[in-house]
Amino acid sequence: MxxxxxxxxxxxxxxxxxxxxxxxxxxxxxxxxxxxxxxxxxxxxxxxxxxxxxxxxxxxxxxxxxxxxxxxxxxxxxxxxxxxxxxxxxxxxxxxxxxxxxxxxxxxxxxxxxxxxxxxxxxxxxxxxxxxxxxxxxxxxxxxxxxxxxxxxxxxxxxxxxxxxxxxxxxxxxxxxxxxxxxxxxxxxxxxxxxxxxxxxxxxxxxxFDNLLWMKLSELSRYWAAKELTRIEHAGTTINFTAPYACPNFTIQVTTREKAVPAWKVGDKVLPLKKVTKRLQLVSGTWCREGDTVIVCFDVPRGKSTIEFAA
Known part of the structure; x- marks a missing residue:
């Protein structure tokens, strides 16, 4: 149980x-x-x-x-x-x-x-x-x-x-x-x-509804704490995250150039992101595009990490 x-x-x-x-x-x-x-x-x-x-x-x-x-x-x-x-x-x-x-x-x-x-x-x-x-x-x-x-x-x-x-x-x-x-x-x-x-x-x-996610209270609390407290800084084609708490399935939406592809970095390590065709297919480690908007889902680690967009 x-x-x-x-x-x-x-x-x-x-x-x-x-x-x-x-x-x-x-x-x-x-x-x-x-x-x-x-x-x-x-x-x-x-x-x-x-x-x-x-x-x-x-x-x-x-x-x-x-x-x-x-x-x-x-x-x-x-x-x-x-x-x-x-x-x-x-x-x-x-x-x-x-x-x-x-x-x-x-x-x-x-x-x-x-x-x-x-x-x-x-x-x-x-x-x-x-x-x-x-x-x-x-x-x-x-x-x-x-x-x-x-x-x-x-x-x-x-x-x-x-x-x-x-x-x-x-x-x-x-x-x-x-x-x-x-x-x-x-x-x-x-x-x-x-x-x-x-x-x-x-x-x-x-x-x-076709977009429901069932969560325990502890999972919802962690996600909301990460949502509210993670410092997010957008500098050019880079988004920097400073997270007080690690959080699975952290999801962001950003407007980008039409051909920009996201790369997820933690320190010197580049972690793979797989492209999916629509947002309902998003799981951790994936991204999709809707026009000039990119949605990325990843397990944000505690501390610093980066999403970079390359043409």
Missing amino acids: TPNWDIHPEMVTHTRVIDLKTGHPYRDPSPKFMENWEWSAGRSTDEIGAYLAYALQILKNAGFTCEGITTPGGFGNKVLPELSQGTLQAVRSVYAAEVPHYFRHLYDTGDRSVAPRVENATGLETDDPQCVVSVIGCTGDWTGGWDCTTPEGADRFITEDLQAGRMVEVITRGEPAMMVCHWTGIYWSGQELGFQVFQNVVRRLHER
């Missing part, structure tokens, strides 16, 4: 707050000591970070690799800067992950952007670049929820005629579309009602 899915803690219990000194819940069962209610309000970065690290360490002790966290209910909603920085601290300290991420927000209607947010970026051209990525859901929990309510069905995601629905809205405006669900709704007491909805959504999406 883990090669295709990221594993997150949704804090320690999702409800009762654990006293990190004793490993037991606090005696007060009120909302003030509930993870998904009020406990995080007013907490410092170090307090938030320590609590996240405690949750992450449980997964590490169980043998899981983890690069991010999911917040339960209202956790962190009133201390968003502290949540962001605390996630960065905790995931790096427990797992030494290069690009930590967290899932806190979802916007299931309207035009508000659901693109990932790269936060707290520092030291980008040092040996210790740091950032954290907020990944944002774009749908409601429409596959049965955490309490096995009746699923709302595939149409909320994409209609039967493939013309409408939240996923269509987000994909057609060019942003990553992150669906949200709970495993309880997917499994639905063994009836798998939510899973059937999900399967139908996936089938419809592939009927409507």
